[in-house]
Amino acid sequence: EDQVTQSPEALRLQEGESSSLNCSYTVSGLRGLFWYRQDPGKGPEFLFTLYSAGEEKEKERLKATLTKKESFLHITAPKPEDSATYLCAVILTGGGNKLTFGTGTQLKVEL
Amino acid sequence: GAVVSQHPSWVICKSGTSVKIECRSLDFQATTMFWYRQFPKQSLMLMATSNEGSKATYEQGVEKDKFLINHASLTLSTLTVTSAHPEDSSFYICSAALTTDTQYFGPGTRLTVL
Numbered sequence: 001e002d003q004v005t006q007s008p009e010a011l012r013l014q015e016g017e018s019s020s021l022n023c024s025y026t027v028s029g030l031r032g033l034f035w036y037r038q039d040p041g042k043g044p045e046f047l048f049t050l051y052s053a054g055e056e057k058e059k060e061r062l063k064a065t066l067t068k069k070e071s072f073l074h075i076t077a078p079k080p081e082d083s084a085t086y087l088c089a090v091i092l093t094g095g096g097n098k099l100t101f102g103t104g105t106q107l108k109v110e111l
Numbered sequence: 112g113a114v115v116s117q118h119p120s121w122v123i124c125k126s127g128t129s130v131k132i133e134c135r136s137l138d139f140q141a142t143t144m145f146w147y148r149q150f151p152k153q154s155l156m157l158m159a160t161s162n163e164g165s166k167a168t169y170e171q172g173v174e175k176d177k178f179l180i181n182h183a184s185l186t187l188s189t190l191t192v193t194s195a196h197p198e199d200s201s202f203y204i205c206s207a208a209l210t211t212d213t214q215y216f217g218p219g220t221r222l223t224v225l
């Protein structure tokens with residue numbers, strides 16, 4: 001069975017304290033991996049798409065990387081406004097464009 | 112770019128009534144739209160995939176007669192929750208695909224059934 005697992009479930013950081021969120025996947029065939037940010041009571045906001053092992057994407061304090069088994073979302077010198085739930089999702093080969101989501105990592109960045 | 116809107120943002124209804132939620136892609140045409148529901152502290156669960164001009168494809172366990180989906184144009188899809196009951200209370204989110212893969216999400220609709 002295809003599975004997407006995110007860890008940790010929750011993470012509390014001090015402002016400026018860099019860290020990484022993990023998304024591991026066990027799937028029949030990966031076509032693409034997505035990272036989204038979701039604020040409470042809002043819909044997910046698209047961050048990155050990764051297609052190949054070794055690929056990296058960056059946006060401001062966020063950097064996403066992909067291997068054959070997992071993806072990391074690195075947060076460098078986070079600020080309180082980075083607090084949100086970060087969702088990982090995959091699209092499978094032969095699965096059309098259906099997204100399968102992980103359960104998310106709830107990040108809180110404190111002053 | 113790639114903005115998706117939903118209306119209403121929240122709705123409260125009585126048990127047994129029907130509720131319609133609209134999803135619009137504002138600045139692009141979306142051949143495919145998706146409907147999700149999300150319970151508190153849980154991730155998004157896909158309910159159905161909607162292609163313009165054709166019948167929606169529902170995920171296993173989703174009642175097609177209860178959750179009616181219409182995708183009449185390249186910028187509008189609607190979800191109607193028929194004969195709503197308290198257990199249908201949830202956060203409903205739509206998304207629209209700009210390219211084959213990338214989905215852009217609406218802000219969500221909070222449904223409360225009394």
